[in-house]
Amino acid sequence: MDFALDDTQTEIAALAAKVLGDFRSPGGDPPQRAVEGGPWRALASAGLLALALPPELEGDGLGVAEVAQVLTEVGRAAAPVPAYAALALGILPIESLGTPAQRAELLPPVAAGEALLTAALNEPSAPLVAEPAATARAGDGKWLLSGVKTAVPYAAEATRILTPVTTAHGSAVYLVDPHADGVTLVPTPTSSGTPEYTVRLDDVAVEETDLLFDRGAVAALHRFALAGALALGDGLLAGALALTVKHVGERTQFGRPLSAFQAVAGQIADVYVAARTVHLAVTSAVWRLASGLDADADLDVAAYWFASRAPEALATCHHLHGGVGVDETYPLHRYSSAVKDLGRTLGGAAHRLGRLGERVAG
Secondary structure (H helix, E strand, O other), rough: OOOOOHHHHHHHHHHHHHHHHHOOOOOOOOOOOOOOOOOHHHHHOOOOOOOOOOOOHOOOOOOOEEEEEHHHHOOOOOOOOOHHHHHHHHHHHHHHHOOOOHHHHHHHHHHHHOOOEOOOOEEOEEEEOOOOOOOEEEEEOEEEEEEEEEEOOOOOHHHHHHHEEEEEEEEEEEOOOOOOEEEEEEOOOOOOOOOEEEEEEEEEOHHHHHHHHOOOOOHHHHHHHHHHHHHHHHHHHHHHHHHHHHHHOOOOOOOOOOOOOOOHHHHHHHHHHHHHHHHHHHHHHHHHHHHOOOHHHHHHHHHHHHHHHHHHHHHHHHHHHHHHHOOOOOOHHHHHHHHHHHHHHHHHHHHHHHHHHHHOOO
């Protein structure tokens, strides 16, 4: 197997890095918020949000491997843009599972940076739940959805929420309007400040045309969500490492750069090993998914490595920065807070280890 990026993927990564780099000041201030003229619209103008759209919708017809390059660069810059929700939770699953009408209606506005999509994957005490407690039942010619979803990013800002539910015939994914009757959105706090909500569904009426027609839609949605989260996390860890290496190489103490001290060099080496381990695991998982191979085990392994190693690595980065590492005008906090949120989205290290144990036992 060859994990090297091809020419297209290399160009996508370089373009995304340039676009996001244009919104960072020399002093390391955070990128502008996702507003008119900001990095989100710049990514859209560069065509980076349309990579996975089919050619008939003026997209490039590419897939998860190319989208992962964009998400990795977003993570590397710790850019406050809704790339994970829009791309991994919206565009990729709808392009793969949706009908032509669903794709034509929902995807072009997101690719233009004018709309968002997201997904409700978690339920109380059940991250990325395979058998949702939320249900759908038939009623008056429609389907009525009820249940509670937690940690839904950008729910209020999205045009549709991809919502896994359990029906009389198994699991399914419906497209829910977050402003429909019966939907209650409760804002919940995040470390990074990213908008997130608990979504309560009380007999929310949806049409048959709101169903993503695929028997394995929930599992496929989870694969895209994991691959996207891990690509973003890979970039976050790499970006934090680069920032810390730069700091310890420039900051002097007793007339020597901090990197010259053996204790500091050892700790940077630990962060490097963590970053490279996560990168290899994520690259393998994304490669298998993009190649049409069974990627579930690789995704679970990569999710465990990230959830278990990334928080510890970021703590080391903060330690090596000293007081400047907790200054809100310095960018390190954007990386550590995003890693905390992403680890929570994945369910944490213990949950991911439990998933691996179930896989081995089963």
